[in-house]
Amino acid sequence: xxxxxxxxxxxxxxxxxxxxxxxxxxxxxxxxxxxxxxxxxxxxxxxxxxxxxxxxxxxxxxxxxxxxxxxxxxxxxxxxxxxxxxxxxxxxxxxxxxxxxxxxxxxxxxxxxxxxxxxxxxxxxxxxxxxxxxxxxxxxxxxxxxxxxxxxxxxxxxxxxxxxxxxxxxxxxxxxxxxxxxxxxxxxxxxxxxxxxxxxxxxxxxxxxxxxxxxxxxxxxxxxxxxxxxxxxxxxxxxxxxxxxxxxxxxxxxxxxxxxxxxxxxxxxxxxxxxxxxxxxxxxxxxxxxxxxxxxxxxxxxx
Numbered sequence: 462x463x464x465x466x467x468x469x470x471x472x473x474x475x476x477x478x479x480x481x482x483x484x485x486x487x488x489x490x491x492x493x494x495x496x497x498x499x500x501x502x503x504x505x506x507x508x509x510x511x512x513x514x515x516x517x518x519x520x521x522x523x524x525x526x527x528x529x530x531x532x533x534x535x536x537x538x539x540x541x542x543x544x545x546x547x548x549x550x551x552x553x554x555x556x557x558x559x560x561x562x563x564x565x566x567x568x569x570x571x572x573x574x575x576x577x578x579x580x581x582x583x584x585x586x587x588x589x590x591x592x593x594x595x596x597x598x599x600x601x602x603x604x605x606x607x608x609x610x611x612x613x614x615x616x617x618x619x620x621x622x623x624x625x626x627x628x629x630x631x632x633x634x635x636x637x638x639x640x641x642x643x644x645x646x647x648x649x650x651x652x653x654x655x656x657x658x659x660x661x662x663x664x665x666x667x668x669x670x671x672x673x674x675x676x677x678x679x680x681x682x683x684x685x686x687x688x689x690x691x692x693x694x695x696x697x698x699x700x701x702x703x704x705x706x707x708x709x710x711x712x713x714x715x716x717x718x719x720x721x722x723x724x725x726x727x728x729x730x731x732x733x734x735x736x737x738x739x740x741x742x743x744x745x746x747x748x749x750x751x752x753x754x755x756x757x758x759x760x761x762x763x764x
Contacts, residue, residue, distance in 0.1 A: 469630050471603050471656050475649035493658075496651055500662045503645050510643045511670055514625045517641065518597040518671065519678040521623055522557070525595055528675065529587070530560040531613040532601035533577030535657040536627075536664060537562030538569055540601050543668040549697070551681040552689040558672065561586045563609040576609065583613035594621035599671065601664055602626075603656035605633020605644070614638035627667055629660040643667060680753035683708055683731065688754055692725040701727050708754075709734040732757050 481489060518528055530540030541560030547553050561583065562568050564576035576582060592598070598617040600610040605628030615638045617624040626639035629647045636642035645667065647659040676682065681689045686704045690697060698720075705716035708731045715734065722740045723729035731754055732743035743757070750756035 469604055469606075470646060470648050471629050471650065471654070471660050474653040475651075478649075478651045478653075481651065493651060496659060497662060500645075500647060500659050501666065503647055504663055504666050507643050507645055507667075510641060511667055514599070514641045514643060515671055515674050515678065517623045517625070518599075518675050521595060521597050522675065522679060526593075527556065527596045528558045528672070529590070529592060529596055529598045530558075530601060530668070531583050531587075531598060531610055532561075533563035533568075533607050533609050534572070535661045536601040536603055536607070536610070537564075539661060539664050539668060540599070541569060543665075543672050547672050547676065549691045549693065550687060550689075551676045552691045553676075556590075559590060561590075561613075563607075577607050578609070580608040580612040583609045584616045587613060587616060592617075592620070592622065597623035597625065599625045599627055599668075600635055600639070601628075601668075602633075602635055603629045603647075603660035603664065605630040605635045607635075611635060611638060627664060629656065629663055680751055680756075683728070683754040688727045688731060689752075690727060692720070692727070698725075701725070701730075705730050705734070728752065728754050728757075 481492065484492065522528065530544055532540045541562055544558045544560035547558040548555060563582055568576060598613060600614040602610040611634060614624045614626060614635060618638055624639045625641045625643065626633070626635040627643045628635045629645050631644050631646050633644060636644060645663040647663050650656060650658045650660070652658065686708055688704060690701060692698050692701045701720055702713055702716045704727055705711065705719060706713060711734055716730070719730035719733050720727065723733060728747055729740055729743045732746055733740055735758055736743065746757040746760045750760055
C-alpha cells in the first residue's frame with residue numbers, strides 16, 4: 462500500500478498531451494477519440510481472465526450465490542450502475558447483484574474521497590449484506606491499490622468467497638489478493654490521472670461482459686433476446702411484445718395476448734406460443750428446465 466502512486470501508468474503525465482489547452486474543441490475531440498481506440502484493444506488482451514471470472518461467478522450463482530461489486534469513486538459508481546441495471550434487464554431478484562461504493566449511496570453523487578482509504582470499510586459494508594463464501598466479489602480500482610477494495614478482496618479470500626480483481630495497472634496490489642486478476646493496461650490518460658476516462662471506459666466494458674455473459678449462461682436470454690426483462694413501463698411492454706414476435710414469428714396481437722395470459726412473463730409467453738400450450742404448462746416446463754427457454758422447448762420431445 463506504500464507504492465509510489467506516481468509510478469502507476471494511470472497516474473502518468475504524458476508529454477504528448479502537454480498542450481491540450483491550446484487545441485480547438487474539434488482537435489480535442491479527435492484526440493480523445495483516437496486515444497479511446499486503444500481501450501478495446503487492451504481489453505481484448507485480458508478476455509481469457511474475464512472468461513475465468515464469468516465461469517466462477519456463474520457456477521456460484523447457480524448454487525445460490527450472489528455477485529458483489531466493490532469500488533470507490535468512478536470505479537464504485539460503475540459497479541453500482543452495472544448492478545442496478547441487471548434488475549430491470551434480466552428480472553433479477555433484488556439483492557442477487559449488488560454494488561457497494563466507499564462512502565455509501567451519498568458517494569454516488571458527491572465525492573467522498575477519504576472513504577476509499579479505510580481498509581476495514583468494505584468489510585463492514587460486506588457484513589451488512591451477509592456476504593458469504595457462496596458469493597463472488599469483483600473488486601474494482603483503476604489504480605489497483607485502493608485500500609477499501611483491497612480490504613474487500615482480502616476478506617473475500619479469508620471466508621472462501623470468489624475474489625476477482627479488476628484494475629488498470631499491471632502487477633497491481635489488488636491482484637495479490639484475488640483468485641482471478643483482470644488487469645487492463647490502459648496507460649496514461651489525456652488529462653493526467655483522470656481515470657474516469659480510458660480506465661473508466663475499460664472497466665465499463667469489462668463489467669458489461671461480466672454481468673451480461675453471466676446472465677446468458679444462467680438462461681436469462683433466448684438467442685440474443687432479453688426474455689427475462691421486467692415489463693414495468695410502456696417502453697418495456699412494447700419491447701416485450703416485439704421480443705415475443707421475434708422469437709415466435711407471431712403477429713403483435715398474438716404476442717400481446719400471450720403476454721397478458723402469462724402475467725407479463727416473456728419467457729412463458731414464448732413457450733406458450735411455440736408449443737401451443739397454456740401459461741400453466743409453459744411455466745411448468747420452464748421450471749423443469751432451469752428457466753431456460755431453449756431447454757423448455759426441447760422438454761416435450763424428451764418426455
